[in-house]
Amino acid sequence: MATIKDVAARAGVSPSTASRALRGSTVISKPTRERVAKAAQALNYAPDFNAQNLAKNASSTIGVVLPVDHHEIFSNPFFLEMIRGINEICISHGSMTTLATGISSEELVHNIDVMITQGHIRTFILLYSEKDDPVVKRLAAAHVQYVVIGKPAQDSNQISYVNNDNVQAGTDATQYLLDRGHRQICFLYSDLSKMVQSDRMLGYQRAMMQDQLPDILLQERFEDHASSVQALTAFFAAHPTVTGFVAVDDMLAMKLQQVLHNNPVWKQRQCSLIAFNNSIFSDLAHPMLTSVAVFPQRLGEEAAKIALATHPTDELPTAVIVPHQIVARHSVRAVSAN
Amino acid sequence: MATIKDVAARAGVSPSTASRALRGSTVISKPTRERVAKAAQALNYAPDFNAQNLAKNASSTIGVVLPVDHHEIFSNPFFLEMIRGINEICISHGSMTTLATGISSEELVHNIDVMITQGHIRTFILLYSEKDDPVVKRLAAAHVQYVVIGKPAQDSNQISYVNNDNVQAGTDATQYLLDRGHRQICFLYSDLSKMVQSDRMLGYQRAMMQDQLPDILLQERFEDHASSVQALTAFFAAHPTVTGFVAVDDMLAMKLQQVLHNNPVWKQRQCSLIAFNNSIFSDLAHPMLTSVAVFPQRLGEEAAKIALATHPTDELPTAVIVPHQIVARHSVRAVSAN
């Protein structure tokens, strides 16, 4: 590997000049800068990250934090797509990414500690957002920069984040059903402590309220068949005229679909179903799910851009909202308005 | 952060002695070693990776290579679980992991190049195995160490790998159906160029042959409903008495299940179904799929252990096979032997 001395020699300047020239310092004359650049090119020079980091006492890699391992969460293809997006941008900026995972909160925090103290990593991207997250506390205490994907649980205008407009997405999904004649629409969710879910629910409620229709909520995880059937039986008893569901994500939608499909009476109702995330599950369901795409890769990309852009810690935070988009498949039918 | 000088000072020795003591060099007397260790402990000392790497001209991070981005592949939860396993082990060995991804083969190779030349990464784990992989070529050319998860496409006893015994898994799955009275069993796959699939198929064939039963093969991707129905119609016409399917993975099994379920006649056949991977899809299907678990996290762990263990490149390669295990759910019924 060529070192900076080699390119300096070839360009006929000192290493320090070469260094400055390569980072585009205006203190070096343009001709020299070009000469150095040419030499670097010719020698196929690339700086050694370790040396660079050591000298700058910084790091060219950014840490990507996965949520604490919880099987269900973890099997969500979402994360990989976000990681892809992040990595893409990082590489193009000459950075690398490294992962922080953990089987428990403590382990995660510890791993992050190691990355900060030993790895000198100064920028993190959180792939999730949670209330009272010890990870966030640690990050803040260590004065490192971080951007979260999702809506920050608090201080949302003090920290950088990228997110979808989940409230709007909720409204749009609901409106989609309304537009097709549905009036009795149920919002199906599993865990309101997740910001995504409560936001989408808010959106749903807004849409319903606008048409002066009553909320119909159903919380259910569909963990086993028996309890699912029981829950749905009770639900339909209370709301016999429901024609559509807005399910908070497509995994949940799929589960609902399964139990619906499996009961002749319910199947006959042909309830419409709109979901979120547009992941592989939407395609795998039958009928395929109409779903609100949220573009995880894009989320990752935007997060990485923010992370790579602002280095001064005391700068104003950035927030970017990535758009969503309904992709129509076959799980929604129009009904004649009653 | 405490540096090695600090601990040296506190222990009353020179930095070099401290360094040697901390790496456990036997050239340092035991008492001093202990004194240094104690000082390090007290100061909460941890070495700076960058400095360490620079001095040793090595790297304490290992590169994890994802397959080239192909949407279907990428939405497989498998990868994240392997990564989890890898990360777990790496962290506990004081290493970090960094990701290599790419939208094309060229991009991937380029990214890996950067990691090697600029990042000084000397060890990689490939999360996939493919024939004529340019990544492998590059890795070999650069004389870096790598271990692959899956069966190496060639030279399988020259390179380290970790894998399941997919042939045996195929046999076991088939035998599971045989044991329950099935005789007309179909093997469903999508792409034989993948080692996993061809291996599992081999196992299926072995089991069938042992009972002197004929192979029944079906290649189908179930990409859209119409073509799926068509394919199955043709299939059942040719093999009207099939009672069970061995599907090469649970995503495929799920798709099959969907189209089967959706046709009253086929549904009535109540075909049994056994799948592989035991991912979230197995749980999501209805009825839930009996599936052969292959423990991706474990695969990752083992791969990481190998990667971290052998540093001399000229050492003999290691191969480890992680066991599989059938987890019974509801997609297999016993049939009375005819």
Place this chain on the structure above:
DNA sequence: CAGCCTTTGACAAGCGCTTGCAAAAAATCA
């Protein structure tokens, strides 16, 4: 044309750690 300011580039120190080499200390032996 002398004096002063500006631009340009080199020198050298240092980031935190490792390691070859040699000096000091301890242990052994005659």
Place this chain on the structure above:
DNA sequence: TGATTTTTTGCAAGCGCTTGTCAAAGGCTG
């Protein structure tokens, strides 16, 4: 006890890069 070996420790150089400081060179003005 002195010589010799063995053990233990310190010195200093160096990994590849950045950057503060300063000298040299060139351009102005009066």
